[in-house]
Amino acid sequence: MANRSEKRIEFLKDVLSTAIEGGIDYWAVLWDYDCDKGTATIQVWNSDNENGVEGEKFYLTIDSVARGLKLLVEVGDVPAEIKKNVGLADKTNGDDGDYDSIDADCIVQMAVFGKVIYG
Numbered sequence: 693m694a695n696r697s698e699k700r701i702e703f704l705k706d707v708l709s710t711a712i713e714g715g716i717d718y719w720a721v722l723w724d725y726d727c728d729k730g731t732a733t734i735q736v737w738n739s740d741n742e743n744g745v746e747g748e749k750f751y752l753t754i755d756s757v758a759r760g761l762k763l764l765v766e767v768g769d770v771p772a773e774i775k776k777n778v779g780l781a782d783k784t785n786g787d788d789g790d791y792d793s794i795d796a797d798c799i800v801q802m803a804v805f806g807k808v809i810y811g
Contacts, residue, residue: 765779
């Protein structure tokens with residue numbers, strides 16, 4: 693795990709929580725979630741994909757979220773406005789910019805798949 697400030701850790705946990713509580717349930721099942729630790733285990737259930745991951749489980753951490761944020765902002769195939777808002781939230785640990793459950797979903801997809809597949 694990278695050396696992160698408490699504010700950064702809380703921001704990454706909030707992004708994961710936002711995805712878990714309102715963003716990923718249309719493509720994944722939650723198996724385990726510890727909001728205090730910022731960890732979750734999800735399983736892909738949506739069969740509307742060509743990636744061969746249906747049924748596969750993924751363990752998410754705040755490191756996963758950080759990686760997904762970086763990928764979304766740097767290379768994600770998402771609208772420029774999303775990159776701008778999420779990028780600003782990322783740089784300021786949520787103090788500026790904006791993100792919602794759709795953005796958090798995309799961040800988790802970037803962390804898990806390296807691209808946005810669903811939505």
